[in-house]
Amino acid sequence: MTKPQTLIADDELMAFIDGALDADRQRQIEQLALHDDELVATIAALRAQGKALRDSLDPVLVEPIPQRLLQLAPPSRFSLARVAAAMAWVAVGITAGSLTSWQYLSRNGQTGAEFASVSPAPDLPRFVRQATVAHAVFAPEVRHPVELDSTKLQALNAWLSGRLGRHMRAPDLSSLGFSLVGGRLLPADSGKPAAQFMYEDRQGQRLTVYLRGMAQPTPETAFRYLGEGGVSTFYWVEHNWGYALSGELSRPQLLQAARSIYEQLSI
Amino acid sequence: MTLFSHRIAEQIPSLRRYARALTGGNRENADDLVQDTLERAYAKWSLFRMGAELRPWLFSIMHNVFVNDVRRMSNRVATDPIEEAVAMGIPAPQENQVQMREVLAAVGRLAPEFREVLVLVSIEEFSYAETARILGIPTGTVMSRLFRARAQLAVLTGAAAPSDARPGLRLVR
Known part of the structure; x- marks a missing residue:
């Protein structure tokens, strides 16, 4: 059991994962994690989950867009500058998804059967x-x-x-x-x-x-x-x-x- | 790469990604959702304040379309996908699929309001405050839904208890 002064609320844990905490508290939690295996495992599992989500969804960004969706746009006054911005955005999305790697990914990649057999x-x-x-x-x-x-x-x-x-x-x-x-x-x-x-x-x-x-x-x-x-x-x-x-x-x-x-x- | 003809169209890739998550990986339903969203967005384009942020505006339109769809579905009788699968002898989504599809199928089994918060924050990288505005709910609700969504997803993907000593997600309450 964690000591009272080191208790991290559910909301705080989420904010930690999402980088939404102020810098002081973020550092405090990182410090706590040094001595708390369970906290480390929890954070790793949450990050692995986020990674799995992004891996599942990011490929959608580079799929060809169905014509029926492109046809909806009204005749345009907009042009290439916008296109460049859009492509940059897509590229950033893909890189963020694919470059993120976490310590515990290998575990996440295992199937249930494999896990059972190594455990x-x-x-x-x-x-x-x-x-x-x-x-x-x-x-x-x-x-x-x-x-x-x-x-x-x-x-x-x-x-x-x-x-x-x-x-x-x-x-x-x-x-x-x-x-x-x-x-x-x-x-x-x-x-x-x-x-x-x-x-x-x-x-x-x-x-x-x-x-x-x-x-x-x-x-x-x-x-x-x-x-x-x-x-x-x-x-x-x-x-x-x-x-x-x-x-x-x-x-x-x-x-x-x-x-x-x-x-x-x-x- | 497509040349986008309108500012709204630039956002189609990320709208499709969000819709794919909301529909649990069903491409056809997801693109229907995107299409309804785009039609509404183009129709309301004159109301969009120049200088305002486009992405939150579009995602809040998709939220409204999605909520209406969910409501319409739940008003129909006997549309429970699991029940239909049972009746037709189709295995429920989960097993015999590659992991990516399993994750999406698991997202699709979360309550609709959990799916929205989870994906807006984890994938679309909106802040809690932006997510709250898009969905029209308090920030505190975003955070509590987010926690519950992640805890449930861990259970639904079988990642909740990787070993007996270390739960995948600790419940602090």
Whole structure:
């Protein structure tokens, strides 16, 4: 955990990445990063993400422009000086995109499968981390918490069953006061896609269920508990499938829900 | 290289790039968006204040066109792309594609308002204040959407947890 005086707010981290901080704070954060591996990794990941975005989009700048778009311009009074300016701008855009290189690019370039094969680490901690991060990222979303909502339950079940390669139905937690919001498909660096189901009670309290196939044969586990920053998670492995239930519930309440999910999703 | 016949036309390459991101990599839809934007921009050209910045003006026009498109799409029934893909047995975009297309597909899975902020800042390199003006939202909203967009994109591209010890994106909240 970072010490209080060194805490960097989300907004500040974004401004750091985008070069929008004042010089003093920018330097302070650079100093902090010298002694904080996690911060370094976060910054590297954000920069790699920006690089990946630019690499994906910058080629559009040099594509031939479809005639239908060029024809729209009204007859012109403008001319070559403008053209020169435009070409310069395009060139700058391309150079900025292609010259930027970051320390951690090679990692970003790896596919999930490659990553799994070079990483000797067991998949289970990674699975738990992915489940809790996915909870933290999507559970607070007001407008788009899921990709497919519960009004399309049949499509949701068919879609996620197809993508995960196993038959399943979104567990029913209505007896515990939680109704299904919907679900989403998430990639995992193990190469096995994951499904996330989201639930909500009358107070708007949310639970997420995260499951995927394990990247390697993994011994079955009993329910394991992890409490971190107000969010609690029960996770377990059965038949090489990992399951995690996360939410801000008391441990007994969450365990009750975990039991119900275990019964409904067990294969 | 095309000789551009109008100041607005000079911006077509970057408008196409932005539109490509907004449509999750779909070239046809992106160019439709650019076309609607250009038509509107040429029609409103007489209202453009000489000396004002052209790029923010054009991008705010595209924002308005895009918002209308999104609204129109969401009013139609059964146009959920995932649902259609399920019905037609087409795999959802994500796997079996080169990484570049995966990144764009992942951008396309972000909420529309997240896509806009992410690309205006990360790709088009507008400042937070310019982005706020283009989208007609407070700067604070730009920053919070930006954080959430980047965190979600990390998860959607599978980069959120490169190893168990080092999360790709730390959630400080």
